[in-house]
Amino acid sequence: MPDATSGPAWERRLLLGLLLAPALLWLFALIVLPQIDLALLSFRERVAPREYVASLAQYRTFFAEPLYWHVFVRTAVMSLAATLATLLIAFPVAWTIAKLLRGRLSALLFVVCLIPFWVSETVRTLGWMILLRESGVLPALLAHLGVTAAPVELLYHDATILVGLVYTSLLFMVVPLVSSLESLDNSLIEAAYDLGGSGWSILREIVIPHAAPGITAGCIVVFMLMLGNYLTPTLLGGKSSQWFTEQIYTQFIVRFNWEQGAAFGFLLLALSTSMVWLGLKLSGQRFGDVMRRT
Amino acid sequence: MQAVLPMLLALALLGGGAARADDSKRLRIITWSDYVPAEVIADFKKETGIQAEVTLSNNEEIISKLRATGGAGFDLAQPSQDRIVGAQQEFRIYKPFDLSQVRLDQFMPDLLATVRKNATLDGKLYGLPYVWGAEGLVVNSKRAKLADYGDLCRPEYKGKTSIRLRRPVLMAFAFASGKDPFALYGDIKAYSALMESVGRTLIACKPNFRFFFDNKDQALNGVRSGELVAAMMWDSGGWALNRENPDIRFINPKSGAIAWLDTFALPARGKNDAGAYAWINFTMRPAIAAKIAKSIGNFTASKGADELADPRLKAQFKESFPDGFRNVRWYPAIPAGLEEIEGKILDRIKAAD
Amino acid sequence: MSAAGTGQDAATHDLDVRGAVKRFADHVAVDQLSFSVARGSFFSILGPSGCGKTTLLRMIAGFIQPDDGEILIGGRSMAGVGPNRRPVNMVFQQLALFPMMSVGDNVAFGLARRGVARAERLRRAQAMLERVGLGGAARKKVDELSGGQRQRVAIARSLVLEPTLLLLDEPLGALDLKLREHMKIELKQLQAAFGTTFVYITHDQSEALVLSDHVGVMNRGRFEQQGTPQQLYYEPATPFVAGFVGANNRIVGRATGVAGAIVSITSEQGWLIRARSATAIAAGTAVEAFVRPEVAVLARAAADLPAGQPAHGGEVESLLFDGANSAVLLRERQSRVEFRIALPQTGQFADLRVGEPIHFSFDPARAVCFPAGVAHA
Ligand SMILES: Nc1ncnc2c1ncn2[C@@H]1O[C@H](COP(=O)(O)OP(=O)(O)OP(=O)(O)O)[C@@H](O)[C@H]1O
């Protein structure tokens, strides 16, 4: 009898393999191969026209030239700050959607979070620029209201970059938060309240632990989106945006220095990987649980 | 393995524009904005049946895109004359011209000579002249008085000037400091030192720059809206603004405008060389070239087109360059390796606080 | 209506509800309700689903505010006092244990909120867990416990705070029958051991009867009757209580004669019975009579029936075997009215067959009748 059972099982596995093969091949061709290619690129150095040798020069340049790791650290710190700001803003919004509003109103608030995505990122960012530039709407309004004596330039500040980044990624934080808060049984909050809990202690002891996978998922997604963002920091940050993706773009496209660009790309990948790992460690979450939330 | 990345990059950059049936009936041109007016495309189609398709770009992107595909994806490119040889040595992205196919008599001889000098590699010619112009200063004369590049950094213009953070600005400020960077092209060490010092000047000047512009429209809008009182920019842009507002002028700085010459070049794996030659011969006819000159706001390399040029443009040219070409610097071809030095300086300026 | 609400010193009451009203839109969930619960007693609120029990309890706990009336706990008005500040704790219908904490932390949660030092609260939580028989469970996670164990944790979590009043909202509702029976006894023992005042909600009349010192029977936002389980069972004050508390045969008819407290009733189908009137009833009024199954006596021969009780005859319709609670369902011979009689424990009638003719009688003093339609709008 073993044949009767192992035959179909073996066939099923083959069938499954065949069904998955195109997807796996696609993944391999689009994700794994380019990564390997980039890795090889990053470990070589041009010594003469069309002549390359294996070397660590690209990585050495990164550490030797303060401006590169300065931009790198700045990108990481700003992304982190923007992620935290997004969390702080998204949490009350998600709470309102999940717990305070019912039906139509709750859906409406969700749609409001979606509005930034009705236009492309370029248009959205240009919209911000029109609003914030010195001859734009907001400075004129501030001057008119007497908040400032004359229209001031609101573009090209670090705070502007943060605002732009938070605005763009709010939805990616709200969605996992709403789904994890919705699954929180209201009676748990009431029970905690009944047992003497205050708003703050309930948030800390009940709500945040319950929503931790959602919070972690949101933070990971948002942080990676911010690290990898290009348009928002370069357009809103102007002459001092100093975003690391811009450095990568410059190396690849403007300087024709693919080797350096590839090395930078890998450093960014290492940064986001280690930040995700750290985030999971700190919040005590498992990757699988968290990703199911997104 | 090394072919994968270029392939993917090419896919991404070309937006997946896969090969179409009849390559001889279309001509894919990668060029600068305003370089190919719609009217000329229509005329060309009427005459030859070939449809020109235009992708807008700049020097760096032209090289990057062609490098990513090994010279495929376009049938004609328009890099600046000084950026051909270095890129060709490094990346082999162009093919030489078969001069028997080109009506050389349509070109202005001195511009042809410049190109022959700068765009020849191993005895073969890789570029033909198309349009030339200069970079200098665009100034709103009601609100600012500038004579040279260095004046962009005067304290009273803090936050009110702009530059494009690319190599021309390094050259301009090098000249403004009294040195000749082109003369140092052969001396890497001296050139490095010069660039270092230019970098320091520009970092100190950074508070004066409201932003670094990336494209012509951004610069034009800045000056037009009054957010900028002066910028280092192309002559054609300055003249366009001058037509809207006579206070805005393009001036030839004391240490000299830097003249550029954009060319025709054949991508190594272009599929319609016949079409490209037909286009070159077509656009260099004086009547067509005059239309192009009007669209760009610059002069072309076509012999005889200047007589047909817009009188207003001629007047603007006269006003900006009263001495003609006496105080204008022409780019020589860039030896390999210099751009890496400049790149680091530019990065440093960008990153400085 | 009842003596419990008036005349006694409020100081001996842990809970006084005075004229509490709660409306949801146009629906009155709790309607002018007043009652008191004596210190240390076990008070149950019994009523059908949707009658307003949870609403009442949530007003006492402080989660919702009464639209009218007053609630006093330990003699103190609770107006404007939040749930976290009331000397009351609640055991929720679905328990609401905190899954993100260990059992021990669940029990220590309230102590931590009161600022009890960590070592002290762990000690007290552990002691409380031992008292509910879960001494070894402090480090376990909530989902590693059985249903009954969770139940005990939920109670321990509240009791550790030594509340004046413990509110329990159908805490046994989610348990299976066997466990429910078991937990009933445990609850009773726990309440006796701690001496805390319990206010217990249920729609299961047997729970209410077994556990409580006093029961309030609730219907449509009001109490129909308050009293001891015995009073409710033997002296129902309204037809609703008679029908809701314990099993009962209900016979609808008209009073045809009144002789002191005993009323003669002719049912709609023409069956003539006699029953004690709960309130004054005039001849000719429509009435409802209730006869408990265990009040009636069965006999194979009419002569075997107790003397002095009106004899009735009928045929066995079906046998309802349920061990000690077995009963026979029969139809009165002429009127064909259905009537249920408990089988005696002796096994005397174990051999009854369907269709068999049978005689029965009941003491009219132990049957009760009410004017029809009262409190039944
Ligand atoms: N928040 C509310 N809004 C509107 N109506 C409500 C609300 N809460 C309860 N009700 C209504 O009030 C009535 C009483 O509800 P309640 O929950 O008190 O019933 P209950 O006696 O506890 O029922 P159960 O035994 O099913 O738990 C019901 O008709 C219910 O629909």
Ligand SMILES: [Mg+2]
């Ligand atoms: Mg309820």
